[in-house]
Amino acid sequence: MSAVKGQRIQGVLSPVVTPFRDDLSPDSERFLRHCRWLLSQNVGLAVFGTNSEANSLSADERIELLDRLIAAGLDPDRMMPGTGCCALTDTVRLTAHAMKAGCAGVLMLPPFYYKGVSDEGLFRSFAEVIERVGDRRLRVYLYHIPPVAQVPITLPLIERLLKAFPDNVAGIKDSGGDWANTKAVLDAFGHSGFDVFPGSETFLLAGMRAGGAGCISATANVNPGPIARLHATWQAPDADQQQQRLDTVRAIMQGFVMIPALKAAIAHWGRDPGWAAVRPPLVALTAAQARDLVGKLQAVAFQMPGL
Amino acid sequence: MSAVKGQRIQGVLSPVVTPFRDDLSPDSERFLRHCRWLLSQNVGLAVFGTNSEANSLSADERIELLDRLIAAGLDPDRMMPGTGCCALTDTVRLTAHAMKAGCAGVLMLPPFYYKGVSDEGLFRSFAEVIERVGDRRLRVYLYHIPPVAQVPITLPLIERLLKAFPDNVAGIKDSGGDWANTKAVLDAFGHSGFDVFPGSETFLLAGMRAGGAGCISATANVNPGPIARLHATWQAPDADQQQQRLDTVRAIMQGFVMIPALKAAIAHWGRDPGWAAVRPPLVALTAAQARDLVGKLQAVAFQMPGL
Numbered sequence: 001m002s003a004v005k006g007q008r009i010q011g012v013l014s015p016v017v018t019p020f021r022d023d024l025s026p027d028s029e030r031f032l033r034h035c036r037w038l039l040s041q042n043v044g045l046a047v048f049g050t051n052s053e054a055n056s057l058s059a060d061e062r063i064e065l066l067d068r069l070i071a072a073g074l075d076p077d078r079m080m081p082g083t084g085c086c087a088l089t090d091t092v093r094l095t096a097h098a099m100k101a102g103c104a105g106v107l108m109l110p111p112f113y114y115k116g117v118s119d120e121g122l123f124r125s126f127a128e129v130i131e132r133v134g135d136r137r138l139r140v141y142l143y144h145i146p147p148v149a150q151v152p153i154t155l156p157l158i159e160r161l162l163k164a165f166p167d168n169v170a171g172i173k174d175s176g177g178d179w180a181n182t183k184a185v186l187d188a189f190g191h192s193g194f195d196v197f198p199g200s201e202t203f204l205l206a207g208m209r210a211g212g213a214g215c216i217s218a219t220a221n222v223n224p225g226p227i228a229r230l231h232a233t234w235q236a237p238d239a240d241q242q243q244q245r246l247d248t249v250r251a252i253m254q255g256f257v258m259i260p261a262l263k264a265a266i267a268h269w270g271r272d273p274g275w276a277a278v279r280p281p282l283v284a285l286t287a288a289q290a291r292d293l294v295g296k297l298q299a300v301a302f303q304m305p306g307l
Numbered sequence: 308m309s310a311v312k313g314q315r316i317q318g319v320l321s322p323v324v325t326p327f328r329d330d331l332s333p334d335s336e337r338f339l340r341h342c343r344w345l346l347s348q349n350v351g352l353a354v355f356g357t358n359s360e361a362n363s364l365s366a367d368e369r370i371e372l373l374d375r376l377i378a379a380g381l382d383p384d385r386m387m388p389g390t391g392c393c394a395l396t397d398t399v400r401l402t403a404h405a406m407k408a409g410c411a412g413v414l415m416l417p418p419f420y421y422k423g424v425s426d427e428g429l430f431r432s433f434a435e436v437i438e439r440v441g442d443r444r445l446r447v448y449l450y451h452i453p454p455v456a457q458v459p460i461t462l463p464l465i466e467r468l469l470k471a472f473p474d475n476v477a478g479i480k481d482s483g484g485d486w487a488n489t490k491a492v493l494d495a496f497g498h499s500g501f502d503v504f505p506g507s508e509t510f511l512l513a514g515m516r517a518g519g520a521g522c523i524s525a526t527a528n529v530n531p532g533p534i535a536r537l538h539a540t541w542q543a544p545d546a547d548q549q550q551q552r553l554d555t556v557r558a559i560m561q562g563f564v565m566i567p568a569l570k571a572a573i574a575h576w577g578r579d580p581g582w583a584a585v586r587p588p589l590v591a592l593t594a595a596q597a598r599d600l601v602g603k604l605q606a607v608a609f610q611m612p613g614l
Contacts, residue, residue, distance in 0.1 A: 024395065024435070055393040055420035058366070058400075086362040086393070088331065088586055093365075111588045112420065113362035115455055121588035128331070128587055148422055150457055151588075279395055280435055281418045281428035281458075 008139070008170065008195060009080055009104035010213050012204075012228045014038050014220035015049025017262050018057065018065070020277040026061050028068040030275065034221075034266070035069055037307055039078060041224035042232070045069070046107055048082035050148055050175070051218040051259055056279040059090045063097055076102035080216075084109030084143060088125065092132045095140075105139035105170055107216070112149040119157045126161055130168050139170035145199065146176050155188055162194065173216045175199025179206060186210045201227045202250055205243040208234040218258050222265045222304060223249050252296045256289060257282070264290040265297065269304035315446070315477065315502060316387055316411035317520050319511075319535045321345050321527035322356025324569050325364065325372070327584040333368050335375040337582065341528075341573070342376055344614055346385060348531035349539070352376070353414055355389035357455055357482070358525040358566055363586040366397045370404055383409035387523075391416030391450060395432065399439045402447075412446035412477055414523070419456040426464045433468055437475050446477035452506065453483050462495055469501065480523045482506025486513060493517045508534045509557055512550040515541040525565050529572045529611060530556050559603045563596060564589070571597040572604065576611035 016038065019030035035045050047069070048054035048062050057065075066081055083094035083106040091108065098106045108129070110122050130140065142161070144153040153172065161169045171194055174182045182203060186196050187210075195213035198204065204215045204227065220227050223246065230242040253261050260278050264285045267275035276284045285293065323345065326337035342352050354376070355361035355369050364372075373388055390401035390413040398415065405413045415436070417429050437447065449468070451460040460479065468476045478501055481489045489510060493503050494517075502520035505511065511522045511534065527534050530553065537549040560568050567585055571592045574582035583591045592600065 050420075056395060056418065058394045058396040061394075061396060087365045087368070088363060089365040089368060111363065113357075113455065114588055115457070117588040118590055121590045124587035124590070148420065150422070280431035281421055281424040283425055283428045283431070 009044055009078065010195070011042070011044060012201070012214050012220055012224070012231045013044035013046040013080060013197070013216040014224060015051040015082070015216060015218055016045055016047045017221050017259065017266065018052045018054070019263075019275055020279060021274070022277070024277070024279055026057065026065055027274075028065055030272070031065055032068060032072050032074075035074055038220070038224050039074065040306060042228035043220050043224035044078045044080065045074070046080045046082065046216045049107060049216070050145060051221070051262065052082065053259060053279055053282065054082050059085070059094055062094060066098065066101055070101050077104050079103040080105045080107050080141060082107045082109065082143070084111070086111050086113045088128055091129050095129055095138070096133050099133060099135050099138055105141050107141045107143050107173055109143045109145070109149055110151045110153060112151050115150055117151065119154055119160070122151070122153070122157055123160055127164060130165050136167050138168050140165075140168050141170055141195070141197070142172045144172055144174045144176055152176070155184060158185065158189060158194075162189065162192070169194070171195030171197065171213060173197045173199050179203055182207065182212075183210060186212060200250065201230070201246050204230055204246070205234055205239055218262060219250050219253055221262045222253070223302070225305065248300050249297070249302055252293070252300070255296070256285065256293055260285045261293055264293055265304070266307070268294050270307045316351060316385065317502070318349070318351060319508070319521050319527055319531070319538050320351035320353040320387060320504070320523040321531060322358040322389070322523060322525055323352055323354045324528050324566065324573065325359045325361070326570075326582055327586060328581070329584070331584065331586055333364065333372055334581075335372055337579070338372055339375060339379050339381075342381055345527070345531050346381065347613060349535035350527050350531035351385045351387065352381070353387045353389065353523045356414060356523070357452060358528070358569065359389065360566060360586055360589065361389050366392070366401055369401060373405065373408055377408050384411050386410040387412045387414050387448060389414045389416065389450070391418070393418050393420045395435055398436050402436055402445070403440050406440060406442050406445055412448050414448045414450050414480055416450045416452070416456055417458045417460060419458050422457055424458065426461055426467070429458070429460070429464055430467055434471060437472050443474050445475050447475050448477055448502070448504070449479040451479055451481045451483055455482075459483070462491060465492065465496060465501075469496065469499070476501070478502030478504060478520060480504045480506050486510055489514065489519075490517060493519060507557065508537070508553045511537055511553070512541055512546055525569060526557050526560055528569045529560070530609070532612065555607050556604070556609055559600070559607070562603070563592065563600055567592045568600055571600055572611070573614070575601050577614045
């Protein structure tokens with residue numbers, strides 16, 4: 001999918017995994033190579049998502065990595081960096097930087113340290129960021145991931161944000177894993193240009209049939225081509241079979257801790273063992289786990305062409 | 308309590324609430340005044356804790372506030388700043404800065420974005436920070452607050468950290484609200500110089516009787532003198548009555564959202580309405596809620612002498 005200036009970002013995006021050097025510093029060259037490969041597979045760059053270990057990176061580290069992609073000529077119209085932090089000032093800084101870089105939008109976690117906060121408090125959080133960045137071109141994609149953030153984005157909150165900031169509140173990534181919630185968001189807001197991205201390709205076909213915009217999925221780091229193909233051909237007669245094949249790979253990945261498993265697969269198929277490194281508190285797969293993962297993927301003829 | 312150079316910090320500490328100006332920037336002058344008042348009440352400064360809204364501050368904002376206290380001549384031997392962030396690099400930076408400032412120790416949250424992480428991953432997180440800071444004088448107080456961070460510090464993790472870093476792992480703040488856990492930690496490690504601070508004065512007397520080091524409590528922001536007095540006189544005949552009076556104030560505060568309630572009380576008794584401001588996602592008490600809080604505290608003859 002090519003990007004059209006000013007058109008909203010759509011389709012399949014990957015929360016790009018972040019490679020680390022032996023000293024655990026972000027490896028911008030491996031990162032750039034992986035981003036180029038994803039773009040070549042028609043997958044956009046939701047850099048600095050949950051599966052990017054973005055919350056294990058400082059704001060400066062995120063800024064440096066994004067600048068490296070831009071400097072290398074990658075198209076910011078294909079980028080939706082994660083910018084939502086615990087601290088208001090960090091979120092404002094990262095969002096303003098992404099805007100300045102020309103990114104298609106930003107994926108914004110709610111502030112996630114304090115639990116049981118009110119929708120009023122969350123509304124003010126998002127409102128402060130939007131008002132401080134102060135740019136009508138800003139497109140915010142709300143990031144609903146209650147299993148990890150533990151702070152949900154509710155339907156009443158979406159409604160209030162859309163009413164207050166119709167130019168800026170562009171959509172949502174729903175990583176709740178609950179299709180009923182995704183469907184409720186689609187039914188309530190999908191008709192008004194609010195773009196709904198399920199957080200897994202498991203819901204890609206169902207999402208497209210219900211008016212969704214694509215998906216933003218961890219597994220798009222390793223299986224980008226087939227996922228992007230289903231998005232492009234979701235009305236084709238073989239769409240359900242395509243979905244089944246995607247689900248098979250997804251189920252294998254979900255049998256392991258996702259982030260180390262993604263990196264182990266890239267390390268294996270990219271013949272680059274250094275890719276396996278993760279930052280604490282995550283732990284890389286053991287050699288035995290990695291062999292188990294690779295064996296199970298090989299058994300379903302999994303490939304990473306061109307990596 | 309006066310500080311003795313090189314002696315471990317003990318007694319009652321307050322996670323100092325952070326005042327904000329109208330534009331939500333940290334108000335270093337109000338902060339300094341409140342810190343001075345707490346010290347005058349024999350309460351130490353656990354700045355940048357949960358109740359300080361520290362996770363709503365950027366690393367730069369924390370550094371500037373700490374520098375302001377040091378520049379004003381406040382004694383770093385009475386300080387235990389919170390330095391644990393989601394990002395390894397932020398935690399290392401804040402911890403090294405606190406060490407350089409001469410702080411008695413640091414209170415370290417585990418990285419708290421990823422949930423369900425292993426003790427192995429948490430061990431590596433703390434180990435990386437301790438090794439990167441690389442100073443035998445560093446004293447780390449582990450911060451166990453599962454209701455908020457959702458990432459616990461288990462007994463096996465403490466044991467492993469103590470074994471690997473006996474000079475650096477100095478104690479724990481247990482904000483789990485579960486006395487059985489605090490007691491288990493005291494029984495397992497209290498005899499070996501590991502300082503256990505319950506996270507509420509509710510457990511101050513029980514903690515002292517079981518070999519605890521004091522407490523680190525939100526309510527010490529508003530009721531510091533009486534809490535510090537119980538710590539100093541816990542073996543006195545009226546200790547149980549003192550504990551009951553502390554519990555009465557604590558129970559009133561817990562009837563409201565704690566952080567806005569602390570600030571509302573300081574705004575009222577300090578005759579300084581600007582103190583009430585909080586950063587999103589928190590929301591200040593309404594005027595009616597603040598009146599309710601003040602009325603209930605007045606009904607038990609609550610005071611903030613010298614504020």
